[in-house]
Each structure stands twice: as C-alpha cells, then as structure tokens.
Amino acid sequence: MSGTARHPVNESPDRLGYLLRVRFVLASQSPARLAVLRAAGIDPSVVVSGVDEDAIAAALTDPTPAETVTALAMAKAEAVVETVRGTHSDAVIVACDSMLSIGGALVGKPGTPEVARARWAEMAGRSGELLTGHAIIRLDGGERSKETSGSHTTTVRFADPSPAELDAYIATGEPLVVAGSFTLDGMGGWFVEGIDGDPSSVIGISLPLTRKLLAEVGVSVVDLWRSPTS
Template sequence: MRFVLASASPARLAVLRAAGIEPSVVVSGVDEDAVAAALTDPAPAELVTALAAAKAEAVASTLDGDAVVVGCDSMLSIEGEMLGKPGTVEVARKRWAQLAGNTGDLLTGHAVLRLEDGVVTRRTTGSNTTHVRFADPSQDEIEAYLATGEPLNVAGAFTLDGLGGWFVEGIDGDPSSVIGISLPLTRRLLAEVGVTIPDLWSLT
C-alpha cells in the first residue's frame, strides 16, 4: 500500500517525514478557485474540507493498486474573511496589515481516500481549527519578511515553522495543523478507512 500526499507543500512533506512516514507526492492540479466558486456560501470548515477532498479525488483518479491518499487545504480566518495564499507582495503586505497584533483561526481541511486495486473503497473528511496570536512586527520587519518571498505562497501569509515563526506570539491548538497537516486529525481519519499509523511506519 502506498501513502500518497496530494500536495506540493514542502512543509506538509516535512511534517510527515518527521513523523516517520515517507509519502509519494502527487500534485493534484485542482483549480481551487473553481471548486470554491461551486459552493454556495460555505462555512470556513466546509470550504477547506471541500478543497482538500477535490485534491484527493483528483489524485486518486490517476492511481492504480492499493493506496491511501491524503488531501489537505488551509486558510486563515480573520475578521470574518478567509485568507488563502496571497500570491503577490502587495496582497501579502495588506494581509500583514490585518494580522499584526491581531488573532485569527487557521483552518485545515483533510480528506483521506483508501484505494484497493485502483478503486476508491472508503473516503472520509474532517477539519481542524487552531487559534493563532500574531505579534506586531515593525514595518521594517514586515518588509524584510515580504522580501524573502516566504509569505507569498502560504495560507494567511505566514508560517509557524519558518521565518514567519518570529511573528507568531502563540497558538491554541495543534501546531502541526498550522504547518499544514494535522497529525492528530489525519490519524483519526486514517483509522476511519482502516489504516493505522504502525501500518504506515512499516512501509518506510
């Protein structure tokens, strides 16, 4: 059985490797904006879960044999707004104007699919929310952070495990979820499709 991570995120891959799993990485290529547009006024948890499921299903459709596929999506909810990857320095700068000295909820949606002989036999989804307390960095610090490029391609324009960790005062909840893949939630979802963590450790 293969463990397949349906994500290009190096942070998610690093979390899994540190936890004793060496996944195959298959990027879904899903149009996230199209998936989101197809939903009618989704709740934050519904949105990230739907995106995670779309990624997992897209990757599963390309596989054969026995596998478990994990899809993930993360967004930051702050002041009633859902923030994904900013993409540009200008957008990231506006995001940090919101984040500085503020608090937000980092939502991570997960989807787990079990394949047998290339056919999805079981699927399950779930989400996790972690409260994040942001520091109030100086404008020079923010500009220096933006210049690194790190905040442009991560949900909410910050990381916990990288350079952005300097600007996070604390979190209430699961740190692995903020990095991008919640180990506790993933373990529960894997159990729902009949896979245990020792099963996965035995693959490495």
C-alpha cells in the same frame, strides 16, 4: 521498503502481505506537509493535484469556513485518484487545504507582495483561526473503497512586526505562497506570539486528525511508519 506500510510483530502472513502493499500518497506539493510526515515516520509518494482552488471555492453555496477547506481537500484527493490507481492499486490518498479566517474573511495564499502586506496590516497584533481541511480516499485493489474528511481549527496569535521587519519578511517571498501569509515553521515563526491548538495543523497537516481519519478507512498509522532499517 521505505514509504510502504510495515507490520507489527506477530502479524499474520496474509495481513503482512496486505500491509506491505498499502501506499501513503500525499496529494500536495507543500514541502512543509511533506516535512511533517517524514519527521513523523512516513515517507509518502507525492502526487500534485493541480486543482483550481479558486474555482472550486467559488462553486460552493454559502459554505462555512470548515466546509470550504474540507471541500478543497477532497477535490485535491479526487483529482489524483486515476494517477495513483495506475501506480498503486492499494493506497491511501491524503489531501489537505489550509486557509486563515481573520476579521470575518477567509483567505488563502496572497500571491503578491501587495496582498501579503494588506493581510499583515489586518493580522498584526490580533488573533486569527487557521483552518486545515483533510480528505482521505482509500484504494483497495484499484477500487475506491472508502473515503472520509474533516477539518481542524487552531487559533494563532500574531505579533506586530515593525515596518522594517515586515518589509524584510515579504522580501523573502515566503508569505506570498502560504495560507494566511505566514508560517509557523519558517521565518514567519518570528512573528507568531503563540497558538491554541495543534501546531502540525498550522504547518499544514494535522497529525492527530490524520491518524483518526486513517482509522476510519481501516488503516492504522503505525502500520505506515517506515522501517527502522529503511
């Protein structure tokens, strides 16, 4: 039963049968998001969307940073609907996208050491806003019944790493594949002075916002927690 919804005590048999079918599907390949969910009591199925994030962002017309990350999250959720429908007719598909707003620019994963180094030259000793967009699509009996989305913004205060520290950090490869060229829960955490906001959102998925969005599509997060015996 691991990863399926559980039911509270005294739940009706009909409701119990429904809850046991609902599957939490994470439309992301991020190990950090998966770790946050598992630590919070959920074992999701993982279906990677594989969308072209740059193309989607480029197609938006004068979006705000929050609109950008939310649109990217929804595109990821929509991209896996048919795949999920084939295996879980009753599911909540959850997708996220994170970007960093620094110096008036919205940036994602740097991809190369050169870009990561340039990003850190801009970030060091300053504050930036880490935005994470969230989207949820509800499948009920194989039909796309409800959907919702939102975003969370957290201020991140960066340290000023020495040239040797930055060289060592970039050499790990970690900052090349994460939004904003840093992590909070990995080696990048050494270079974060503090945050103002939700730490889980900085890691990649805001638990408080996800709980609220799940409620909007008719699912209580406590019903999705793994069984204590699983």
